[in-house]
Amino acid sequence: MQIGKRLRLKRIFGEDGRAVVVAADHGLMLGPIRGVVNLRETLTRVIQGGPDAILLTPGQASSLIDLFYGKDAPALLVRADWTNAFRDKTYTLPARVIRDVDTVRVEDALALGATGIVVYLFMGLGDEDEEARNIEMVSVFSRECEKQGMPLIVEPLPMGERVTKANYVDLVALSVKIAAELGADALKVPYTGDPYTFEKVVKTAGGIPVLALGGYSGVTVRDSLEVVEEVMQAGGSGIVYGRNIVQAQDPGEMVRLVRSIVHEGRSALEVVGAAKKGRISLRVEPALCVGCSLCAAVCSLYHDGSIDIGRARLRVLQEWPSGAKPVVCVQCGKCISVCPTGALKWGSKGNVELEEKLCTSCMACVETCPQKVIVFDEKRNIPLFCDLCGGVPQCSEWCGTAAIRIVEEDA
Numbered sequence: 001m002q003i004g005k006r007l008r009l010k011r012i013f014g015e016d017g018r019a020v021v022v023a024a025d026h027g028l029m030l031g032p033i034r035g036v037v038n039l040r041e042t043l044t045r046v047i048q049g050g051p052d053a054i055l056l057t058p059g060q061a062s063s064l065i066d067l068f069y070g071k072d073a074p075a076l077l078v079r080a081d082w083t084n085a086f087r088d089k090t091y092t093l094p095a096r097v098i099r100d101v102d103t104v105r106v107e108d109a110l111a112l113g114a115t116g117i118v119v120y121l122f123m124g125l126g127d128e129d130e131e132a133r134n135i136e137m138v139s140v141f142s143r144e145c146e147k148q149g150m151p152l153i154v155e156p157l158p159m160g161e162r163v164t165k166a167n168y169v170d171l172v173a174l175s176v177k178i179a180a181e182l183g184a185d186a187l188k189v190p191y192t193g194d195p196y197t198f199e200k201v202v203k204t205a206g207g208i209p210v211l212a213l214g215g216y217s218g219v220t221v222r223d224s225l226e227v228v229e230e231v232m233q234a235g236g237s238g239i240v241y242g243r244n245i246v247q248a249q250d251p252g253e254m255v256r257l258v259r260s261i262v263h264e265g266r267s268a269l270e271v272v273g274a275a276k277k278g279r280i281s282l283r284v285e286p287a288l289c290v291g292c293s294l295c296a297a298v299c300s301l302y303h304d305g306s307i308d309i310g311r312a313r314l315r316v317l318q319e320w321p322s323g324a325k326p327v328v329c330v331q332c333g334k335c336i337s338v339c340p341t342g343a344l345k346w347g348s349k350g351n352v353e354l355e356e357k358l359c360t361s362c363m364a365c366v367e368t369c370p371q372k373v374i375v376f377d378e379k380r381n382i383p384l385f386c387d388l389c390g391g392v393p394q395c396s397e398w399c400g401t402a403a404i405r406i407v408e409e410d411a
Contacts, residue, residue, distance in 0.1 A: 004149025008115045009185060011075045012053050012151065013209060013237065018262050019052040020255060021188075021211060023242035025079040025118075028057040028103075029086050035246035042246050043067055049255025053077050053115065055240070058104050061112045068113065075115035077153065080104050080141065083120055085159050098125060098160055100134055106144040116151035117141065118188060123175035126161035135182070142183035154184035155213065169197045173204045180208050188213050188240050191227055199234040209237035214244050221248075221257065222392075225268035228261045238262050273391025279350030279409040282328045282386075282393060288403035291316060291324030295395035295404055302394045303384070313386040314373050314395055326404050328395070329373050329386035335365035344385075350409065351388040359383070 013019045024043060027036045035042055039060060046054065047067060053075035056064065061078050068076045081102045084095040100120055109117045121138050125131045138154060145152040156175030158168050169192050179187055186209040192198045202210045212231040214224065224244045231239055239258060248254040260266045296312035304311055317325045335352060336344040343358035344365065361381045366374045375384040386393075396404045 002146070002149040005145070005151055005185065008075075008149070009151045011115050012077075012186070014052060014263075016263060017209065017237060018232075019209075019211060019238040020050075020258050020262050021053045021055060021077065021238065021240040022046050022051045022074075022245050022255065023055040023240050024060065024246055025055050025057045026242060026246075027060070028079060028082055029084070030091060033243075035243060040064060040067070042251060046245060046251045046255055047074060048252035050074075050259055051245075051255050052238070055079060055118055058108065058112060061114065065113060076113055077116045077118055078104065078109045078112055078114040079119075080106075080109060080117040081119045081137065083122075085120075085122065085157075097127075098122065098130070100130075100137070102137055102141070106141065106148045106150050110148055110150060114150070116153050116186075117145065118153045118155055121154050121156040121175055121179050121182075122159040123156065123171050123178070124158045124160040124163035124167075135178070138179070138182050138184075145185070146183065151185040152183065153186045153188055153211075154179040154182070155188040157190060168192070169201070173201050176201055176204045176210075177206075180204075180206055184208060186211065186237075191231060195230040195234040198231065198236070202235040210235075211238045211240045212236050214239055214241045221254070222268055222272050224254075225257060225261060225271055228258055229268045232262060232265070269392050270390065273349075273389070279348075280388060280391065280393075281331055281350055281407050281409060282388075282396065283405050283407050284326050284328060285403050285405070286323070286325040288401040289316070289324045289326055290401055290403075291318055292400075295326055295399055298394045298398045302389060303387075311375055311377070311384065313375060313384055326395070327371050327373060328404065330371060332370065334368050334370065335374060335383075335385070338364045338368045340364065347387065349388045349391050352385040353387070354382065354385060356382055 024036055026033055051074045055077040057079050061076060081100055083100040085098045087095045119138055119141055122134050142152055156179045158171035172192055176187060176189055187205055188211050191212045214227055228239050245251050245254050257271050260271050293316045296309045296316055297307045299312040299314055300308045314328045317327055331350050341358045341360055343355050345353050347353040359382050363376060365383050366376050377384050393406055396406045
């Protein structure tokens, strides 16, 4: 590999070999969708979060090049081809036959200041001649990139009439292998839906960095972050997010959250909890409770690694004829006020924290709690308090009827 190509790849992937890439090339394929209409404004906010690279079209790269000035600026990736494959019936001029053509040469991308180029590789097209043309196009880019010292990132995608739910994962693996054989320096691969099949795809790449393509926007921020966590667990080198970031309420904050998983190895749960800046509390809607006690089971499983409802930091009252009712810590602070040694204090999320070395096991807090949700651990001789699970209470996360919900207080 040429020195120039190695330098440019290091610019994308950094010292840890991982990368957070933001894709903003949607306008070329789909037209004026939300998040890319005023792209300068969006990317200005995105860059505040510290992405490693941003993928743009040639026109965007030319008009927004000032956003990439400076040593701390992200690397610039340029989309080098165009396709109509993603224009379904919800878009203007739905595609009738899938086509893919190159739009810039490698030297054009170099002149734009690109650190790498990205091209599609479709597998599953009904027209085998079109498939062959696509293979030829990627191979030409590969040879030119090698000559010019430009990293080639191939985006292998199952696409076309021959793609089914049954063969989708196999087609991802097949297209990844072909892309690697054609000379790809990195891969932008669709996430297969679970870390087990994706791990097989990563191994198929044979050591070439695999960036997972996140796809459409997740329902919640946590949904999107859990995909990132699974990708990293499966051996991926990072993530390429488009709409999940450019259409986010705060694109820069979303980048920061993703970076903490990719580069810091944190879990999605940790990241979501840390993202809540102020105090939180739990609210109960008794009319929605069905008495399943899943909240209590999950509470003990999260804190102790096994299910023991007797150790849960909440309880479920089964009352007849009114029905069931969850009882949670209401953060009244009475336990703190009666502690004779000052072992109890408020935590940053509004929870009660225990300094174990000051605890004398007097049980005054247990006896005082009006909700009766403080459990005494006889093995460790300490009381157990609701810690709000670090900012993401599991009782609320798992409640299928929303009988327990999270309320964010003012920071």
